[in-house]
Structure formats: C-alpha cells, structure tokens
Amino acid sequence: MAENITYTLHELVSALDSYADEVLRDQYDVSFSQFQFLAILATEQPSDLSHLATCLGVTRAAVSKRVPSLVAGGWITTSDDPENARRVMVSLTPAAEDLVRLASADLEEAFASMFADPRLDPATTPGALSVTALNAHLNTLTSILHDKGHC
Amino acid sequence: MAENITYTLHELVSALDSYADEVLRDQYDVSFSQFQFLAILATEQPSDLSHLATCLGVTRAAVSKRVPSLVAGGWITTSDDPENARRVMVSLTPAAEDLVRLASADLEEAFASMFADPRLDPATTPGALSVTALNAHLNTLTSILHDKGHC
DNA sequence: ACCCTGTTGTCAACTGGTTGACAAGACGGA
DNA sequence: TCCGTCTTGTCAACCAGTTGACAACAGGGT
Incomplete structure (x- = not known):
C-alpha cells in the first residue's frame, strides 16, 4: 500500500x-x-x-x-x-x-x-466508508486547499 | 459540492x-x-x-x-x-x-x-476521517479496480 | 465621438507525452 | 555455433495541451 x-x-x-x-x-x-x-x-x-x-x-x-x-x-x-x-x-x-x-x-x-465490493462494506469491514461519505470527505479536502471550483 | x-x-x-x-x-x-x-x-x-x-x-x-x-x-x-x-x-x-x-x-x-483543518477533525466534525484512514480507503479502492501497482 | 480597458477567439511556437519501427545486445535451445 | 526471440534504448511522427502575441469586438468614462 x-x-x-x-x-x-x-x-x-x-x-x-x-x-x-x-x-x-x-x-x-x-x-x-x-x-x-x-x-x-x-x-x-x-x-x-x-x-x-x-x-x-x-x-x-x-x-x-x-x-x-x-x-x-x-x-x-x-x-x-x-x-x-x-x-x-x-x-x-x-x-x-x-x-x-x-x-x-x-x-x-x-x-x-x-464500489459494491465487500471490502468497502462497513458491515464486513470495520471502519469502511460509503462512497457518498467518501465523496463528501474528498470535497472537504478540495475546498480546503482550492476554494474556487471551475464552474 | x-x-x-x-x-x-x-x-x-x-x-x-x-x-x-x-x-x-x-x-x-x-x-x-x-x-x-x-x-x-x-x-x-x-x-x-x-x-x-x-x-x-x-x-x-x-x-x-x-x-x-x-x-x-x-x-x-x-x-x-x-x-x-x-x-x-x-x-x-x-x-x-x-x-x-x-x-x-x-x-x-x-x-x-x-490536513490539520478543523473540518477534518473527528472531534469537531462528526464522521470525519483521519488522513491515514482516508489513505487506506483510497488504497482499497485502487486495489479493487487495478490490482497491479507500478513498482 | 473617442479612447482605454477588458473579453474573446485564434495563431505560431513550444512542451511532454504517445505509438510504431527499429537496431543492438542478451540469452536459451537445437 | 547459430538462430529465434526477448529486452532495451532511441528515433520520427504525431497528439493534446501550454504560453504569449494578436486582432476584433464590447462597453464605459470623459
């Protein structure tokens, strides 16, 4: 990794x-x-x-x-x-x-x-994250260092 | 977003x-x-x-x-x-x-x-994720669709 | 009416990647 | 030993982006 x-x-x-x-x-x-x-x-x-x-x-x-x-x-x-x-x-x-x-x-x-892979399912993998939650986190990261989006 | x-x-x-x-x-x-x-x-x-x-x-x-x-x-x-x-x-x-x-x-x-931004701190933002945890999730995603790394 | 400034699209020159062809060497098997 | 095949680096041609310059137009202030 x-x-x-x-x-x-x-x-x-x-x-x-x-x-x-x-x-x-x-x-x-x-x-x-x-x-x-x-x-x-x-x-x-x-x-x-x-x-x-x-x-x-x-x-x-x-x-x-x-x-x-x-x-x-x-x-x-x-x-x-x-x-x-x-x-x-x-x-x-x-x-x-x-x-x-x-x-x-x-x-x-x-x-x-x-994204339906079991390795991403919180039920089987402790601490795993839904894709929408992951997306939200990435958006937060993006907005922290680059406030203005393109559109 | x-x-x-x-x-x-x-x-x-x-x-x-x-x-x-x-x-x-x-x-x-x-x-x-x-x-x-x-x-x-x-x-x-x-x-x-x-x-x-x-x-x-x-x-x-x-x-x-x-x-x-x-x-x-x-x-x-x-x-x-x-x-x-x-x-x-x-x-x-x-x-x-x-x-x-x-x-x-x-x-x-x-x-x-x-990455020390408060918006990423689980203590202040419910559901937030540490960078190392985020990295692990992204690695999982990568390995799901692209098994072989470059090096 | 005129000028100044900003916006818009296009151009030539350049950059850093790709593909496909190739020659030079490495190497194993008959 | 010699031949076929693989690996390795390089080349020419191409592709899709960039920069910097430019001309054409828009629009506001005087």
Whole structure:
C-alpha cells in the first residue's frame, strides 16, 4: 500500500480514467476526453468557448483547437451570439445528447458495481466508508486547499 | 459540492498538484514533474530506463527524452551496466539527493498542516476521517479496480 | 465621438507525452 | 555455433495541451 496520500490519489485517478476510457471506447466508440467535453457541455449548454474552457479546466486555445473535429464528428454545432459578434456559441447535437445520457448511466452503473465490493462494506469491514461519505470527505479536502471550483 | 466522485477526485488531484508545483518552484526552483522523477528515482536508485519508466507510469521513450536535460541540470548521472551493454543506469547526484530529502520533508509538512483543518477533525466534525484512514480507503479502492501497482 | 480597458477567439511556437519501427545486445535451445 | 526471440534504448511522427502575441469586438468614462 502506498504510504503517501498524493501518490495514492494519482494511482486511483489514473485507474478510474483508464477504466472509463475502456468502457467508452468499447461501447460508444468515443474517448474519455471526448466524453468529458460533451458531458460538461451538456450541463452548460449553450456555452461560449471561454466558459467551456474554464469548466474543463483547460485554456481557451485548447478548446478552440478541439472544436473543428467535434463539429466534423457530428457531436457539436457552433452558432453566433447575436449579442456579441466575437462569441462562438457551442451546443450538442441530438446524437451527442443521447450519447451523454446513455454513457453517463452506463459509467455510473459500472462504478456503482465496482464500489459494491465487500471490502468497502462497513458491515464486513470495520471502519469502511460509503462512497457518498467518501465523496463528501474528498470535497472537504478540495475546498480546503482550492476554494474556487471551475464552474 | 460535486456529486460525482470521479469529478471530485480529479479536482482534488489537480489542486494538490498545482499546490505542490507552486511550493517546489518557489522554494527549490524545480517543477513538480522534475521532483517526481527525482523522488521516484531516489527510492529505486540505481535504475535502468525501463524500470524507471514503469515506476513513473510513462513509456521508455518519454524517460529517454527527459534524461539529457536532467543530466545537463546536474540532477542525475548515467553510467553503463557492465553486465549488459544495452542498459543505461541512472543515479541521483548529491545535489538531487539533498533536494529530494529537503523538498519531501517540506511538502509533507505543508500537507500535514493543510490536513490539520478543523473540518477534518473527528472531534469537531462528526464522521470525519483521519488522513491515514482516508489513505487506506483510497488504497482499497485502487486495489479493487487495478490490482497491479507500478513498482 | 473617442479612447482605454477588458473579453474573446485564434495563431505560431513550444512542451511532454504517445505509438510504431527499429537496431543492438542478451540469452536459451537445437 | 547459430538462430529465434526477448529486452532495451532511441528515433520520427504525431497528439493534446501550454504560453504569449494578436486582432476584433464590447462597453464605459470623459
């Protein structure tokens, strides 16, 4: 077992990411980062590039470069903001909305069954924690050292 | 608070990383990824490129490309393995050993004081968890979905 | 009306990773 | 000994992010 909690966290995150990536590629033929882009856009729709960039935690330039391929793939559409000629507004296509809905449910179910492991059950393992309680703790930790969330 | 635990984990990790990066740049003039490279090498010294790559969780090519600049910076030295002419063995310089020792202690202290927040104290917050207990839970989670560690 | 300042998207150049191909050496079995 | 196979490091090409610069537009104060 890793002694250092930062090391543990990196391991866990990369394990979760690669698992999610595998599921998404197998069943929906999209990468994890594509799904992430679309899933976040789904909750912020319609959004301009800048806002999307801060939500994704990347720079405007990075988002700007990803847009053309997502448009070509039929996942998003761009439009003008009549209020501001500089702004580029982005929305999901119906196909992307379906994808986000189905894949989110799939991933959630996959994680739930993974978290159903007996080693995480307080009834069998003394001191174990429910996932929601764990999530709350991690959120507390995050808010302690990084007060402002992205969105 | 983020509802999704994977999202929470990403937030926490990136917050921890950028905090560590800031501390290391301010006080030791190295980046987080440089420190990471040296700190892992410190526990595996001396090591060939392949082993170092698996410990770092990157490819051999990535390590191969980083070596020249670390040698130029006076952090590592390379030598031949008399047993195997293909192998390139890597070791820390004394300066790097000092850096790893001092910076590790500094970071550990910084994290400890961060984790001393009252919101994480079981005495004041019912249901709160010690960092070591949290670490154990995260390790359990990791081992459930990704049995093999890097090193 | 005009300027100053801030916002927004895009670009070129760079960084640090990946993949796939490859050559050099290690090594065991026929 | 020689051959097939594995390991090891390196390379070119690529990918997805960053930074810093920039131009276009928005909007407020004078």
